[in-house]
Amino acid sequence: MSNLCVIGTGYVGLVTGTCFADLGNQVICLDIDEERISKVKQGIMPIYEPGLEQVVAQNVKAGRLFFTTSYEEALKDAEFAFIAVGTPSGVDGEADLQYVRAAAEAIADIVDHPIVVINKSTVPVGTGDWVAEIITKRRNERPLDFSVVSNPEFLREGSAINDFMVPDRVILGSENRPAAEKVAELYQSLRCPIQITDLRTAEMIKYASNAFLATRISFINEIANICEELGADVTEVARGMGLDKRIGRAFLDAGLGWGGSCFPKDVKALAHMAVLHGTQPQLLQAVMEINRNQRRRMVMHLRKTLGGLNDKVIGVLGLSFKPNTDDIRDAPALEVIHLLRNEGAVVKAYDPQAMEIVAKYYPTIPLCHDPYQVAEGADALILATEWNEFKQLDFKRIHQAMRQPVVFDGRNAWNADHLRAMGFRYFGIGRGNL
Ligand code: NAD
Numbered sequence: 162m163s164n165l166c167v168i169g170t171g172y173v174g175l176v177t178g179t180c181f182a183d184l185g186n187q188v189i190c191l192d193i194d195e196e197r198i199s200k201v202k203q204g205i206m207p208i209y210e211p212g213l214e215q216v217v218a219q220n221v222k223a224g225r226l227f228f229t230t231s232y233e234e235a236l237k238d239a240e241f242a243f244i245a246v247g248t249p250s251g252v253d254g255e256a257d258l259q260y261v262r263a264a265a266e267a268i269a270d271i272v273d274h275p276i277v278v279i280n281k282s283t284v285p286v287g288t289g290d291w292v293a294e295i296i297t298k299r300r301n302e303r304p305l306d307f308s309v310v311s312n313p314e315f316l317r318e319g320s321a322i323n324d325f326m327v328p329d330r331v332i333l334g335s336e337n338r339p340a341a342e343k344v345a346e347l348y349q350s351l352r353c354p355i356q357i358t359d360l361r362t363a364e365m366i367k368y369a370s371n372a373f374l375a376t377r378i379s380f381i382n383e384i385a386n387i388c389e390e391l392g393a394d395v396t397e398v399a400r401g402m403g404l405d406k407r408i409g410r411a412f413l414d415a416g417l418g419w420g421g422s423c424f425p426k427d428v429k430a431l432a433h434m435a436v437l438h439g440t441q442p443q444l445l446q447a448v449m450e451i452n453r454n455q456r457r458r459m460v461m462h463l464r465k466t467l468g469g470l471n472d473k474v475i476g477v478l479g480l481s482f483k484p485n486t487d488d489i490r491d492a493p494a495l496e497v498i499h500l501l502r503n504e505g506a507v508v509k510a511y512d513p514q515a516m517e518i519v520a521k522y523y524p525t526i527p528l529c530h531d532p533y534q535v536a537e538g539a540d541a542l543i544l545a546t547e548w549n550e551f552k553q554l555d556f557k558r559i560h561q562a563m564r565q566p567v568v569f570d571g572r573n574a575w576n577a578d579h580l581r582a583m584g585f586r587y588f589g590i591g592r593g594n595l
């Protein structure tokens with residue numbers, strides 16, 4: 162059993178803290194957002210993440226998991242301080258490290274016992290050294306016994322607990338191997354491969370992994386667009402490619418492209434790092450451009466099919482950037498809505514979990530109480546996020562409700578033959594032979 166403090170109680174911090182508590186440690190999760198901490202103390206989750214509420218409740222009840230807004234309280238007995246604050250995109254595409262800096266400064270100001278500081282946030286290569294420098298300089302004549310370890314997180318929203326508890330690997334980077342080994346012990350019971358390397362390499366493994374996954378998606382989207390023109394079906398192409406063990410099937414789903422709080426900002430930040438250090442990230446630039454184009458292409462198809470978009474009523478199913486999360490950061494659906502409204506379309510939408518947050522940040526998007534209301538009087542219906550509840554809709558009811566039975570399946574989740582047989586005009590992504 163170890164004493165842990167997790168700084169930042171968002172998707173990563175809350176899941177990390179909760180899972181470490183579940184593994185038997187004493188954990189305090191800290192956030193500067195008072196409302197967030199007050200809610201979570203009452204058992205109300207600040208994010209939608211399947212299964213999280215129950216594991217939080219179990220560990221709070223067992224006396225292993227605590228929440229606070231006080232750095233003093235959080236760091237008092239901490240042997241390990243995990244930094245899991247946000248690292249959003251700055252104005253130039255670089256990672257904005259102001260929250261990481263604030264966390265490092267707080268550690269320097271408060272802690273007076275040996276501590277291992279662990280960067281779990283996704284941070285540019287060199288940030289571990291920078292955090293060490295901040296702490297060392299700030300302590301000045303009162304040296305602190307500390308080490309910095311990079312421990313990038315690979316969980317996905319929507320399956321975060323399982324991803325944390327059953328990881329493919331744990332990556333640890335440090336200039337102080339014993340410190341990295343101490344962190345490795347926290348993960349020992351997960352029985353997964355643990356790779357210990359230097360700080361900068363660990364930081365790069367995170368960016369390279371996200372960029373590679375984004376590259377696979379942009380690759381299949383480019384193939385999808387070619388399929389569309391040449392009369393092939395990209396879903397079968399992906400299946401055929403994926404059967405090759407060297408390629409694999411994961412992350413080859415063509416669609417509206419990748420969004421979310423990480424791929425967009427991380428690919429951008431990696432490209433920014435590359436340019437800053439004099440290399441030309443041509444592949445990364447293309448990966449980002451193909452992704453932007455996926456949304457524009459969908460709008461272009463709609464415009465062509467409906468003979469212009471002005472005053473056309475378009476229903477959008479799904480607003481979160483992927484199913485099983487309420488996260489709308491860089492959600493493809495929102496970009497498509499923006500492009501459609503720019504051309505005069507009247508858009509309405511529904512999402513199973515993200516409507517509260519959409520209403521807060523995009524109050525002008527009309528929201529419906531179910532998919533059938535979205536279809537009412539619509540000239541076209543777009544499937545933007547493949548939530549399970551959209552897979553088996555009452556399509557007869559949808560057909561009757563729509564002004565024109567036109568469906569754009571932005572995630573290739575619907576049965577094209579079935580919908581066509583019902584009288585819909587069906588369009589998927591990269592399904593030129595259908
Ligand atoms: P988030 O925005 O959900 O949460 C960040 C939290 O940090 C917020 O609650 C914020 O109030 C808090 N915070 C900000 N400054 C603080 C400070 N000085 N002290 C204490 N708390 C502070 O972010 P997230 O999605 O959890 O991402 C966190 C980091 O993890 C990012 O670097 C991200 O790239 C990385 N990451 C995210 C995911 C994911 O699926 N979301 C997965 C892997 C890695």
Ligand code: UGA
Pocket residue numbers: 283314315316317318319371374378411412413414415416417418419420421422423424482483
């Ligand atoms: C992603 C990575 O998968 C995690 O390993 C990583 O920890 C995380 O980013 C992060 O660094 O934050 P996440 O963003 O939660 O996780 O979601 P993914 O399942 O990777 O999906 C990202 C986007 O790609 C979504 O918009 C999804 O719809 C899209 N996608 C995914 C596709 O378009 N096609 C696919 O085949 C897979």
